[in-house]
Amino acid sequence: MSYAESIKTAARQYDFSNKRILVTGASGLVGSCIIDILKECNALNNSKIEIYALGRNKNRLKARFGSDVICIEQDIRMPLDTSVEYDYIIHAASNADPVRYAIEPVETILTNVEGCKNVFEYARIHKSTRILLTSTFEVYGKIEGVDTYTEDMYGAVDFHLLRNGYTESKRCSEMLACSYCDEYGVDVVIARLASIYGPTMIPSDSKAHAQFLRNGVNGEDIVLKSEGLPRRTYCYVIDTATAILSILFNGRTGEAYNVSNENSICSIKEFACTVAELSGRKVVMNLPDATEAKGFSRPQNCILDNSKLRTLGWQGRFSLKEGISETLQMLKEKD
Numbered sequence: 001m002s003y004a005e006s007i008k009t010a011a012r013q014y015d016f017s018n019k020r021i022l023v024t025g026a027s028g029l030v031g032s033c034i035i036d037i038l039k040e041c042n043a044l045n046n047s048k049i050e051i052y053a054l055g056r057n058k059n060r061l062k063a064r065f066g067s068d069v070i071c072i073e074q075d076i077r078m079p080l081d082t083s084v085e086y087d088y089i090i091h092a093a094s095n096a097d098p099v100r101y102a103i104e105p106v107e108t109i110l111t112n113v114e115g116c117k118n119v120f121e122y123a124r125i126h127k128s129t130r131i132l133l134t135s136t137f138e139v140y141g142k143i144e145g146v147d148t149y150t151e152d153m154y155g156a157v158d159f160h161l162l163r164n165g166y167t168e169s170k171r172c173s174e175m176l177a178c179s180y181c182d183e184y185g186v187d188v189v190i191a192r193l194a195s196i197y198g199p200t201m202i203p204s205d206s207k208a209h210a211q212f213l214r215n216g217v218n219g220e221d222i223v224l225k226s227e228g229l230p231r232r233t234y235c236y237v238i239d240t241a242t243a244i245l246s247i248l249f250n251g252r253t254g255e256a257y258n259v260s261n262e263n264s265i266c267s268i269k270e271f272a273c274t275v276a277e278l279s280g281r282k283v284v285m286n287l288p289d290a291t292e293a294k295g296f297s298r299p300q301n302c303i304l305d306n307s308k309l310r311t312l313g314w315q316g317r318f319s320l321k322e323g324i325s326e327t328l329q330m331l332k333e334k335d
Helices: 003-011 029-045 058-065 098-103 105-125 164-184 208-217 237-250 268-279 290-295 320-334
Strands: 020-024 050-055 070-073 088-091 130-136 187-193 195-197 222-224 231-236 256-259 265-267 283-285
Touching: 003 029, 003 237, 003 320, 020 029, 029 050, 029 058, 029 195, 029 237, 050 058, 058 070, 088 105, 088 237, 098 105, 098 164, 105 130, 105 164, 105 187, 130 164, 130 237, 164 187, 187 237, 195 208, 195 237, 195 320, 208 222, 208 268, 208 320, 222 268, 231 237, 231 320, 237 256, 265 268, 268 283, 268 320
Parallel strands: 020 050, 020 088, 050 070, 088 130, 130 187, 187 256, 195 231, 222 283
Antiparallel strands: 231 265
């Protein structure tokens, strides 16, 4: 199945008729896929959704989404325009590039924390707006002897490690969400995302699996920069987007939900080997440079238990192999 066909299948699951929806971080991996689904809802079902896409480059947004999406050029660290009343805001704006975690730690932290504050301040004024905050599996930190994480578990984070500014600011973002919910009655739900991949990834994404996929598309050997032993949960971007929409629609106010696919648990090396198999290449070892190494997370297993998400009726559709195959196909078509 192609990416376009998969988007059509996803769009048939939801009814956001006559709603006004803002997606921040609209040009990113997850935000752009969500907008693709919402656009398809309008095309297939005449849903009449007013879709607003917020990002830093209006021309890029217009080129990506066309004239049927209202594009807003804005730094999320600035307050939102309160003259427009949204039914839903999906807050996906964040620096999600590990190399930038290390070389721009201050900007990474402030984008997450100030961005959340601005979204929640908007919802403090517009009480009927429901907010979905995208968070990360990294908020769990490390718990000795634990590989599988449920939403009520919390571990240690080394806050002297620069790249963990991302992790700590995501923890602070969740704390802000809970605080605005309790103190001001803001209607917010949280999606804690696993390792997400897909054809909507940005070209500069420095995550290991994004580099593997670029290698495969370019006909290069897949470069592994560590032993690749830690096991984690991956999730194809369309499964991620449908999970986010399910949480937005059905999630309980103030609660967090792990977003993962139980059929996509593997080690980093196994992910690399799957890309190599599907692209007809081999896996090679190559040590990272100093800048790359600063952005790496400490090796640990992190498998997200998605039982709570599945109680909302959500199910993942894509196995690891299916998701990687569709990603490679779409990226090759773009080239």
